[in-house]
Amino acid sequence: MTAIRLDAVSKTYDGHYAAVNEVSLDVAAGEFMVLLGPSGCGKTTLLRMIAGLEDVSAGELWFGRTKATDLPPKERGVALVFQNGALYPNRTARQNIMFPLLMAGEDAAEASAKAGGLAKVLRIDAALDRLPRTLSGGQRQRVAIGRAIVRRPRIFLMDEPLSNLDATMRTELRQEIGAMARDLNVTTVYVTHDQIEALTLADRITVMRDGRIEDVGTPDQVFNDPATAFSAGFLGSPRINLMSASVRVTAHHRVSLDFGSQSISLPPIDRRSMILSNHDGGRVIVGARSDAFTVAADGDASEHLSGRLRALEFHGHQWIAFVECGVDMLNPDFVGVVPTRRAPTLGGRNRHAAPHVPMIKKRMSALGAKAKTALGRSSTPDALEPLATPTHRRADLILEIDADAGLETGTKVHLAVDTSRLHIFDESGRRIDRITR
Numbered sequence: 001m002t003a004i005r006l007d008a009v010s011k012t013y014d015g016h017y018a019a020v021n022e023v024s025l026d027v028a029a030g031e032f033m034v035l036l037g038p039s040g041c042g043k044t045t046l047l048r049m050i051a052g053l054e055d056v057s058a059g060e061l062w063f064g065r066t067k068a069t070d071l072p073p074k075e076r077g078v079a080l081v082f083q084n085g086a087l088y089p090n091r092t093a094r095q096n097i098m099f100p101l102l103m104a105g106e107d108a109a110e111a112s113a114k115a116g117g118l119a120k121v122l123r124i125d126a127a128l129d130r131l132p133r134t135l136s137g138g139q140r141q142r143v144a145i146g147r148a149i150v151r152r153p154r155i156f157l158m159d160e161p162l163s164n165l166d167a168t169m170r171t172e173l174r175q176e177i178g179a180m181a182r183d184l185n186v187t188t189v190y191v192t193h194d195q196i197e198a199l200t201l202a203d204r205i206t207v208m209r210d211g212r213i214e215d216v217g218t219p220d221q222v223f224n225d226p227a228t229a230f231s232a233g234f235l236g237s238p239r240i241n242l243m244s245a246s247v248r249v250t251a252h253h254r255v256s257l258d259f260g261s262q263s264i265s266l267p268p269i270d271r272r273s274m275i276l277s278n279h280d281g282g283r284v285i286v287g288a289r290s291d292a293f294t295v296a297a298d299g300d301a302s303e304h305l306s307g308r309l310r311a312l313e314f315h316g317h318q319w320i321a322f323v324e325c326g327v328d329m330l331n332p333d334f335v336g337v338v339p340t341r342r343a344p345t346l347g348g349r350n351r352h353a354a355p356h357v358p359m360i361k362k363r364m365s366a367l368g369a370k371a372k373t374a375l376g377r378s379s380t381p382d383a384l385e386p387l388a389t390p391t392h393r394r395a396d397l398i399l400e401i402d403a404d405a406g407l408e409t410g411t412k413v414h415l416a417v418d419t420s421r422l423h424i425f426d427e428s429g430r431r432i433d434r435i436t437r
């Protein structure tokens, strides 16, 4: 088992375009790490740098105690499976899996036995003596995985291995990949843009965006305690509601979040009240998934939002409600968007780069500076770095509700808010409270 360390690794194309931008990440020995993010965020490029198929433009790569930045691919002990694991068409499944062992000079009988053992784990033992063209897509991909893993690589890399399979096969093979990784205990980095694959397979998930890391944590942490609004928006269906709010400090330092015509208050014991109480007038983004709301009888709950049930959609196992609350909603994809994707500057952070978690403090001072400006005092120019303005849009709150909620479209609804389930982000999309992982 080998740990992987990426230390401020970047990949630039044409000298200026940063496909991967100062990424630092530790993957523990034997860990199953999933790189998750939208198309073009740099997942594959990062994987290919670990495999040695792309040069590292800046930064260092380590496998355990070995510096691997410039190690030739063959000396890395890495196996890679792509979307379409190509097989030798004239060799049977068994011969395909055995091939790397034979090339390494292993005895044929032993190699065949090993192929048989792996085929059982991958549930293709019945198809071992068939040629690739007679196998289904899922079986071919299992053979490709078997062939990659048979030499017991130090590190196993997979790039969207399920993306070309139909839904049923994807679910089956996903489970087998999970079981195999646990059995073999090999350090694995798995690229996907599918949140279900990430949540079900990963020991930890790294959420990427625009060549940078947004969030790293266990599936539970990244889903329930997301570091950024983007990460919160990438996981979960329906997507998290991101509501634009202004902070108002009322009597006795009580913090209220104003959504225009409506507001809710945080309890004084909520530690975010203390953080926000210094930022009267500042703007924040309040993230709320369906579990933060309960449909309440009129006036029942102290903290609630009211709206009109504009539409209901039947989604089989659930109903999705669209509630018009007159709240400004933000699209997670655009919150804190980095205007350009420049390469890191030598010896310093790219000033257009997305802020990192330790910069929350700085952002909060920016919030404070904005609040001061609103109060007619001047702000320091440094405090207001260029933040991409998120697109505000008066839109519906979208939430999942019970089929037996008995609601009718067009009626007024009251949504009791569990404030402990709200995630509060600054304007750049970073959590205002420190994330402890």
Ligand SMILES: Nc1ncnc2c1ncn2[C@@H]1O[C@H](COP(=O)(O)OP(=O)(O)OP(=O)(O)O)[C@@H](O)[C@H]1O
Binding pocket: 013, 019, 037, 038, 039, 040, 041, 042, 043, 044, 045, 046, 193
């Ligand atoms: N050889 C190349 N030359 C120039 N730009 C490249 C090259 N390879 C990748 N890129 C760019 O780098 C960015 C990251 O690409 P990458 O393939 O790593 O993203 P990804 O997250 O894996 O996307 P997908 O999920 O679509 O595969 C993209 O904008 C891509 O166009």
